[in-house]
Amino acid sequence: MxxxxxxxxxxxxxxxxxxxxxxxxxxxxxxxxxxxxxxxxxxxxxxxxxxxxxxxxxxxxxxxxxxxxxxxxxxxxxxxxxxxxxxxxxxxxxxxxxxxxxxxxxxxxxxxxxxxxxxxxxxxxxxxxxxxxxxxxxxxxxxxxxxxxxxxxxxxxxxxxxxxxxxxxxxxxxxxxxKMITDPLSGLTDRYGGWIHIADGNGHTVGLRGADEEQVTALAKDRDFDGGKLSQFYEEDLVITIKSDTTGWVYRAGIPKAALMESANQIKFISWTVTGIALFVGLIVGLLLSYRNSAPIIRIIGVMKEQFGPGQEEGAHRNEFDFLHGNIAQMLTQHKRLESEVVRQAPLVRDAFFKRLLAGEFQTRDEIIAAAVQSNAGLNGDVGYVGILQVNGYPLLDNVEVLNELNAARLILKQALIDSGSSVRMTDTGSDKIVFLFAFPDLEGASGLGKEEVAKTLESVSRRAFEEFRISVTVVLGGLFQTITEVSQSYEQAKGTLDVAVHQNRKELTWFEDTRHESATYHYPLELELRLIGTVRAGELDEARRILASIVSQNTEQRELSYEMKGQLAGEMKGTFLKLLDQKVFMEAESFEETKNRIIAIQPSEPLEVIQEELDDVMETLCEVVRSRKNDSHMRTIEAIKAYVQSAYGDSALTLYRVAEQVERPEKYISQLFKEVTGVNLSDYLENVRMEHASILLKHEALTVDEIAAKVGYNSSHSFRRAFKRVTGVSPSVFRQSALDG
Structure with a gap:
């Protein structure tokens, strides 16, 4: 073994x-x-x-x-x-x-x-x-x-x-x-006697060391060799492969098995020698440590008694370990109850997420993705269609029997959609309507075979519902949404299509494109304006540009606006960006006046495409202001964390939770932020601060190592010694002696 x-x-x-x-x-x-x-x-x-x-x-x-x-x-x-x-x-x-x-x-x-x-x-x-x-x-x-x-x-x-x-x-x-390319990899060839090979994205050699071109060519052509695998044994070598996402270059290194086994044989000899000694010494040390390590458990029991009390009267005669066991069992029971309640509420959470998505309550794509992950409501793609399925024949919903019948009809239709085998998300809207969503991974699949699959599925569901249960339905679909932030727009199109289909008494599947007609009014709904404002305030330039492009497309490709309507639309868009400038973050920016003048200077008589380009430049300026302000906020948070750690490093109870509570930010947020900004973990930074102060205290002979450990926030001098050696490379006693000698 x-x-x-x-x-x-x-x-x-x-x-x-x-x-x-x-x-x-x-x-x-x-x-x-x-x-x-x-x-x-x-x-x-x-x-x-x-x-x-x-x-x-x-x-x-x-x-x-x-x-x-x-x-x-x-x-x-x-x-x-x-x-x-x-x-x-x-x-x-x-x-x-x-x-x-x-x-x-x-x-x-x-x-x-x-x-x-x-x-x-x-x-x-x-x-x-x-x-x-x-x-x-x-x-x-x-x-x-x-x-x-x-x-x-x-x-x-x-x-x-x-x-x-x-x-x-x-x-x-x-x-x-x-040689300049392969020299950084010379450690592999010099240490193990192996080889390295670097190739570009077309398979042409860029660097080669320790092997010849024929060997690496034969390796690449061998069917038994998997070029995409990180590590694998091939003949007498361990081959490691890494591909660069930036340049597409492939880095491959081979380490001979003999070099690996040389170390293993040395470890084998050492293992047999040390195992016997370790068994004996381990028994002695285990007895000593078992007594020493029982102290924290006793302290935990004392804290729990203070927090939870002595328990029931009959528990007064129980020993400490029975008390601990009882309270842990109670916490586990409560955890299981909470877990079962979360599972029971999961469908309601997913349905609530879907309704918010349809209503357009989310401002940014990142917000939608975070809510989808939190509710475990995957959509299977970013493009697709939103449709409505309405049960016919119930114009008056005025009694319980009708509502019960409609409820049964909706359940039958939902089950039919599930049985169709298509990946579809559904929710109820009203007593006689079901809103459904088909999503696909890419635009090509959604507008091609995906569209045919949706039509085939809905026609099959409608036919089955009528033949087996005599349920007549009207089915409509909104326009194609090309990102999840456009789901609410597709839903609004589906609602408009349903009104047309009901008015014209259409029996077949009706698409939004089949009911479109020229309009003299422009398309710029309030929810689209709010989403555009939200994305710019969040600094998401790409998403803001996509929304603006969608607005222009809706009013140029799908509508023929008069000169007056186009001018009103341009004025509305200018007003949106002037509203944005009323935000404090933009008013305090140095570019406020310049940006405001640029917006005011936009002429409504210009083509919408030109206005779009000018507003794109304005959005870029505003998003840059937001990103700069975020960076300043991050630095202030990091400085606050460092200041608090410097003042409270001696508290042994100083934890990530305490730091998060001090700076009024979530634990996960400050942990990721500190790592991104400083390049080190917050726990490592705390340890380094403690060791810096410990180094100063060690230079004074008046304090023992145990006293210094307590002053810098360690309950155990053993833990302090290990941490000190890990950070400085020497033990506290050696450090003190070298400081005195110096």
Missing amino acids: SYQTAINVTESVSIENGVTQLQKSKELLERRMAEVEGFTRQLAINQDLGILMNENGTGSQANVYGIWKMMKDVLTFGQTNDFLKQFYVYLSNYDVVLTPGSAYFRPEHYYENYHYPGMPFEEWKSGVLETTHRSEIMALRPFMENKTETSVVTYMQSLPLDSFNGASPAVVVVLIDQ
């Missing part, structure tokens, strides 16, 4: 170490590649280079000073990033290649010293220098540098950045040596 455990532990630790090292190396390489891209963007805005690109290099003398100054500028870029040690800039108008420290007034001269073996000069010139590139990466290939062969990955970017197909004024080419 010890040996098997050793193997499992060694394997898991090796995988964890390999994954960690791969992950860190991946992040380092991505940062370096991002710096390379940033380097090209800096060149794009370089004034000297811009002047050179726009000069006419033919028929006149070369701008020698400009080229010299440009060379001086580019020389400094390679001092901060190893990936920028070797690069060149080609100016097509001068036909010159600029490198750090040199200028080649003919590409042929550069090609003599620096070229790709197997790539002729004309192919290099046409494919690299005279072609437009947009952050392109050429896979790993041999490269000759002053008669020294190496392997490089080539990054190419045309300037200016918005260059189109064809020749561009300038091309920046960065040559990244393979």
Whole structure:
């Protein structure tokens, strides 16, 4: 058992170490590649280079000073990033290649010293220098540098950045040596004798160490090898694979089994030796600790007696452990009752969520998602249709018998919808109507086969209800909603469609699109305006832009407005944003007057598309104000937390709950916020504060370690010693001695 455990532990630790090292190396390489891209963007805005690109290099003398100054500028870029040690800039108008420290007034001269073996000069010139590139990466290939062969990955970017197909004024080419790419991963090859392979999104090799191209190619083609698996054993190696979400590169490392088993065999020997000693020593230590650790239990019992009292009179003769057992059993019973009540209320909570969604009470998409998760009411998708199913033949609902009959009819129809096999959400609205919602993962599925499935399902339910129970129904569907924030809009369309269907006595399934007609009035309901205001106040720019685009689409694509109506709509939209500016957060912003003037300057006579663009810019400004204010609020909260911890660190009862209570925020909120802003957990920060003060106290001989532990908030000196060594690396006694010696 010890040996098997050793193997499992060694394997898991090796995988964890390999994954960690791969992950860190991946992040380092991505940062370096991002710096390379940033380097090209800096060149794009370089004034000297811009002047050179726009000069006419033919028929006149070369701008020698400009080229010299440009060379001086580019020389400094390679001092901060190893990936920028070797690069060149080609100016097509001068036909010159600029490198750090040199200028080649003919590409042929550069090609003599620096070229790709197997790539002729004309192919290099046409494919690299005279072609437009947009952050392109050429896979790993041999490269000759002053008669020294190496392997490089080539990054190419045309300037200016918005260059189109064809020749561009300038091309920046960065040559990244393979060693610079694989060096961060050398720990895996040097420590275990393994190999590493880095490939781009097309499978072309970017970096290779410890293996050859044939081996990694054979590995990728082997059907027994799963390229998407994090870790797996392949032949004699443990292969770890990580894919970058940013660049699409695949990082793969192989660790020989022999290296893994070497550590396992050492652990096997140690395990057999230590196990016997540990059994004996463990029995002795266990007896001592069992007595010592009973003290906290006695304290817990005392606290519970103070909180709950002695209990029933017959409980006065019970011992402490019987008392503890009885109270814990009572808490468990109450917990089970609460749990059963929550389960019983779950359908009501889901129904309430659905009704709020239909009524448009949610302001943002994040609010809808949070409420859906809290009520466990998944919608299965973001796009779909809302419809209404009305039972016919009950115009007057004036007695109990009719209501009971309608209740039975609704139950039958709901069961028929469930039995249809489609994923549908339902709720009642009135005594004779059922509102239902079909949702799909994407727009293509909803408007294609999804629409056919909805129609087929509803026609089947209507036919079954009439044939088996003689229940006649009218079924209508609203327009397609393309995000869950538009569900209420689709519901309103369904209600309007139902009025038309009932008025025209339609028997077949009726879609909103079948009843639409041209209207001289604009579409800008109050709930849509409130949702737009809510998303801007929350700083959700993308959602606000989507709502504004929906408003414009409703009034341009689905309506033909007169000039007067369009002007009134534009005035309403301007009024909405002027209402937003009345909020305190915007009135205190520096950009308040400028933003207000921009809104007032919008002319109703302009096309709605132009007004939309102008309001998009206004929303971007307002959302930036909200995000800035949120960041300021977060920093104030973090400073309040730090100040409270600094003042109360000596309280052994200081917990996350106490801190949350002090700053008047939820526990989970401050825990996540502190981690996001500071990069460390709140518990780790508290521990570091305590250790800082303990270090100061240890320099004074008057206090014992136990006294210091109590002063910095530890009930147990043993826990304090472990925490101190974990943070500082030495025990309290060693730290005190070194401080005295110093």
